[in-house]
Structure formats: C-alpha cells, structure tokens
Amino acid sequence: MSPRGADQAAQWFATQYGSAPEGVWQAPGRANLIGEHTDYNDGFVLPFALDRGTFAAAAPHEDGVLELTSRQEPGGWGESGGNRTVTIGLDSLAPGSVPGWAGYPAGVVWALRQAGYPVPGARVAVDSDLPQGAGLSSSAALECAVALALTELAGVDVVRPELAAIARRAENDFVGVPTGIMDQSAALLCQVGHALLLDCRSGEGDSVPLDPARSGLALAIIDTRARHALTESGYGARHIECEEAARALGVQTLRDVPGTGSLAALADPVLRRRARHVITENQRVLEAAALLRRGKVAGIGRLLNESHASLRDDFEVSWPAADVAVDAAVAAGALGARMMGGGFGGSVIALLPQDGSAVRDAVCAAFRDQGWPEPQFLAAPPSPSARRVL
C-alpha cells in the first residue's frame, strides 16, 4: 500500500483531533480466488490480499473513551459539534449498541475486552481506498486495521489467527452479521505473491504461490457497481439453509458430507442444491490449490467457470450484472471468471491474458447494451496482509 495513503490517514487524524497519531496501520481488502460460502460450513477457501485497504491512524486516549472518525462516512450517529467524530464510552459497549460503520471498530474493542485483552481508550481516524459494498471485504479490513492498531498501542501481543477470530466476533456478535472467518483471515494472514489455502475447521492456513504473470496471465477484479450489504442480503438465509441441510444429512456441517452421492438422502430440492454447491466448491478449492502448487495457473480458469455456475444455479447468490460480466469476459478470451464474495452485488474475479483490453472492452460493451453504468476494473496483485505503515 502506498505510503501516500498512510500520510493521508495521518493528516486526517491531525485534522480531526488536532495532534499527530502515534502510528498508522493498514489492512487489505481481499479477493477470493475460489471457495465461496464454504467458510461457515467448516470448508476450504483460497483468498488473497489486495493492494488496497483500510487505514487506521490511532493514538491512545487519556480519558479512556473510544473516539472514531472516518473520511468516508458522515458522523451521523453521535456526531459532536462541527466535526465528524463518534465518541463511545468503553464501559457502555454492548452488542447492537453502536449503529452504522462505527459498530465495526467498536465491536473490535468489545471483542478484544471479552477475550481478556483490556485495550484502553483510543482516538482512531479511518481512511480507505477500497470501494465499499463491492464484495472486497471493506468491513473486515476496517476491523483488522483497528484490531492491529489497538493491540499494538496497548502493547499486547495477540497471534494473528486469534486476532482474526476476535475481529470475526466483532462482526458476528457485536454488529450481528453471521459471516465466516475467511475475510478476517485473509486480511491478517495472506502473504505477498501467494493465496491462502485455509481450512476453516482446523484454522490451518497454507500459503500457495499465486503468480499469474509467470504464465502470461493476470487476475482482474470487475466491480459491477451493483451494491450489496451482507446485513440486508440473503447471506444469513443461505447460512441457515446450510445448517438445515447438514442436520437433515446427520452431519455436524456440510464439510462432513463425503461427496454428492450422499445428496439423494435430502428430500428438499432447494437444500439439495445448496449442499451440492458447498460440496463441489470444496473440491474445486483443493483442486485449484493443487494446480497452483504445480504452477498451472491456466488450469484455474475452468474451476472459476464451474464455481460461477454453481453459485448462480445451485446456491442462487449471483446477480444479473455478475452473470453478464462473466459471460462477456469468457466470450472475449478470459480463461475463467466468477462472482466473488457473499453475492447479490459486488465484484467478479477473472483470469485474463496479460493484455486484458479485449475482455475489458467486451464487458464494458455488454454493460452499455444493458444500459448499466460502466463497471470498474481493478488490478489484483496478491499483496501483503495487515501491517503498520507509519
């Protein structure tokens, strides 16, 4: 991440609080190569960190309160005076008590304290170069940047897998969004030039080399500009359906279903489709990781296409702009493409020849034909995880 972003966050802190921050921390957004809606089913995922993310400029607060401000958000709730600062007493923190964007950092403080890390008050100024609602996990980046900032300021050492679990608790239990562990793990554990093969049951992560340029290829994110919010989408409904399918099959989670052969035992056709997606997606993740380990990046293209079809037809979380982007990209020479993230809006990931201009032109033309705003293309070099940047 550019030092310019770090300086800008520090300046934003100074403008809001009248002094310099003690440091600036950055956590990246994530792309997910493959493995969608598998994390909360104890399955496998293969995300990587983006070169964009969220900055948290921070300093301890002598009065033991949490003051928060974001360059991207109006204060709204708890706005004080002419500035855009939200002030929260640490002792009043309770799940659901802080609405809006400030719930994520406040939830991190709550979850840290619940886990036995009594972080003191702080002033935090947030800045981000990640498009929100684009399925690039801006909320996990916010949580993880703040978690890293506050633990380092307090001088407490929390190992990163535990910090990821704490950030997830902030989102699940404080904000109330039932996500899995993928996004927080990606923000805190990914390595530059690698994807992270994460076993979401054991918590074991393995870095797998991801270097499309060596094969004359590139990964691109296509932000379809159709916006989603996990809080409003059918994300929670899918989570519940997966639990129902596991119960009906007599297993703890869908991870435990050995193969699609067992699905005949599921009477409900909707639950059968949901389970089939999770089972086949887990298999695709493991196959993708094996291909990457052998340097066969091009082979991933077919798996991306299969993943998209499964998310569209079996899991039913795709959206029209994603389907149009995937079809146009593949027809114009992409080796594969699929919707990414929770679904119902956001981004597509595509594997392209290094000169991706034909694909870009074709996708933009397809959007023009539909009368939709032009999609935004972002490069997606596998980047480092969260760290102190100033």
Ligand code: GAF
């Ligand atoms: C969102 C969630 F936050 C993740 O935990 C994951 O479930 C993903 O949707 C779908 O794979 O990003």
